[in-house]
Amino acid sequence: MKFLKHFVLGLWTIMNSLTAVMGQQDKPNVVLIYVDDLGYGDLGCYGAEKIKTPHLDALASDGIRFTNGHATAATCTPSRYSLMTGNYPFRQSGTGILPGDAKLIIPQDKITLPRVFKQAGYQTAVIGKWHLGLGDQVDKNWNGSIKPGPLEVGYDYSFIFPATADRVPTVFLENHHVLGVDKNDPIVVSYLQKIGHEPTGKEHPELLKMKNSLNHGHDHTIVNGIGRIGWMSGGKEAKWVDEELTLTFADKAIRFIQDHYQQPFFLTYNATEPHVPRMPATIFKGKSGLGYRGDAILQLDYTVGQLVKTLKDNQIYENTIIIFSSDNGPVLDDGYDDGAIAQLNGHNPFGPFSGGKYSAFEAGTRVPFIITWPKIIKKGTTSDALICQVDLLSSFASFLNVKYARGEAIDSENHWKSFMGTDQVGRSYLIKSSGTLSVLKDHYKYIKASKGAKKNNLVNIELGNDDVDQLYDLNVDKGERINIADRHAQKVAELKKILDQELTK
Structure with a gap:
């Protein structure tokens, strides 16, 4: 009788373990591809005729293309803040465009989008642009451990650069540390005054391989032949090369998928395209006929294709939700002479809307918004539902049965049905900060x-x-x-x- 009791107990334990594992495997993986300054009219699936984006068009064909999808703001930091916290950016001070040395603006003690997935048993990672601040103060030691950051707000792994590609420091951070730090060549950063002896774009324009076009502050420290905003000294071995940025981020994202495909994961891939400075890899230069901005969009499209291929190669594409959107609308000349205007060639990044980046008009926040989940979502769907990136947090929390405290993510609404294509209405209204x-x-x-x-x-x-x-x-x-x-x-x-x-x- 005792043997039978132990046998039944053991069998029950095994079955429970198997059920838990199977339950984990049934959870969809989620890949959020969040791009930078891409306009409503920049993709073929949104009407572009002068540029070819076959991989993103295929993604739209595999799921839902939203015509009324929005960021909460027309610039990057506030939109990213809303995506992460589920709150409109006007609810917290200091959510404007951040300098590269800013302190972290995401609360560590409240719910965040990655924390929703972490609480649901997912492995979480962010790769690419960050621009939400690092550390608990502006003055920080770039040569040591830099925290709090992505790991303190819900990610298990991060491989990022601190702000934007046109701001110093132009370095990679893996988790808490800058890659390539040399104690004999320490990194120092300032947004107040020139430091060190590195040439600047203002003093040595003859050293620039990409000239400045506007008074945007892109005439400070030169890195890789491009003037940046802010001053930086040291870190010679740590500085990245613009042409390698996307290929490096893509490689890290692909490796993360390959290492985690047997368990549910949430991957945030923050692409840099088509934000300035637009300096795509050599294989894309001149391919679009629209200047470096168009070439950068081709590079973005190729990268999305590589991520999708990796999902398919590991046989998890059917049960992976891919969300593609942009942090704000487009801008052509944003401080560098890169052919964005001179070689526009009839292309219209703004679609039928007015405004663009920085603007309260629709082109500032109405952006491409595509969701696929081949296992569930009907292919080739177009939805006019009013949706917003701020709602991803609440919607996934509801789907994954994750609870959070009252007073957190107060602007995030559960619109899971809209995201899945079964509701064509979405939000009753949306507030936008631009x-x-x-x-x-x-x-x-x-x-x-x-x-x-x-x-x-x-x-x-x-x-x-x-x-x-x-x-x-x-x-x-x-x-x-x-x-x-x-x-x-x-x-x-x-x-x-x-x-x-x-x-x-």
Whole structure:
């Protein structure tokens, strides 16, 4: 009798273990491909005719292409903050575009998107651009352990550069340490004044292989023949080469998939394209006919193809959710003379919308948004549902049965059905932060009155600011050219009330 009891207990334990393992294997892997400054009109599947993006077009054919998908802001740091925290960026100070030496702005003691997956038993990794700050203060030792960072907010592994490619320090960090540090050549970074003896773009323009075009601050320390924002000295062996950036990140992402394909994983791949400085690998230079910006988009498309191939080679593509989107809309000349305007060749990165990066108009935040899950999502779907990147946190938390405290991720809504293509409505409204605030509800867009400049003359983008309230009917005026606020006072009052309520939460 005792033997039978132990036998049954042992069998029950084995079955429970097998059930747990099978349950883990049934969970979909998730790959979030988050790109930088890509416009609504930059992909073939969104109407581009002058540039070929076959791998991204194929991704859209395998799942859902959203026509009304949004970032929360028209610049990178605030959008990334919302993606990570589930909160609109105006809820926390210091979420504007960060310098390369900024301290971490993501709370360590609250729910984050990667922490949702970590709590659900996933292996988590971030590879690529970060731009959310590192450490607990601005002054940090770049030659030692740098934390808190990605590992402290939910990732098990990180391979990143600190901010953007046009800002120092131009180094890779793997987990807490800069790669290639030499104690005899210590790295020092400053955004206040010149340090060290490295040449700058301002003093030595003859050393630049890519000239500056605007007064954006790209005339400080020269790295790889390109002037950057900020000053850096030391770290000769640690500095990366622009042409190798994407290939390095892609290799790390592929290796992570290969090492973790037998267990559920969440991989955030933060691509640098097509953010400046656009200096693609040699094999892509001149291939698009649209200057380096177009070449960078070809490089991005190729990289996505390699990630998909890796998933297929390891037989996990069918049960992997891939989310592709951009942190904000496009900009052509953003500080470097790279042919983005001179070689535009009729290409329209903005699609049917006005504005772009930095702008409250639609091209600033309405971005490509594609989701695939071959096992579940119907192929070749187009959805007009109003969705936002801020909702990924709540939606995946609901799907994975992960709970978090009241008062956390307060702006993230569960729109799992929309993300899966079974709901064509999505959000009832969306608040967007792009200089001034705006509200998108149904087909109406309200932009709050603002005293800011109406146009960023440096980048030639209309900012959407005006000293009066604006209202647009996007069904008939996608370009936001005809302000109908004075004819629809009731609608203005309705949307204004929504915004006021959100600001008092």
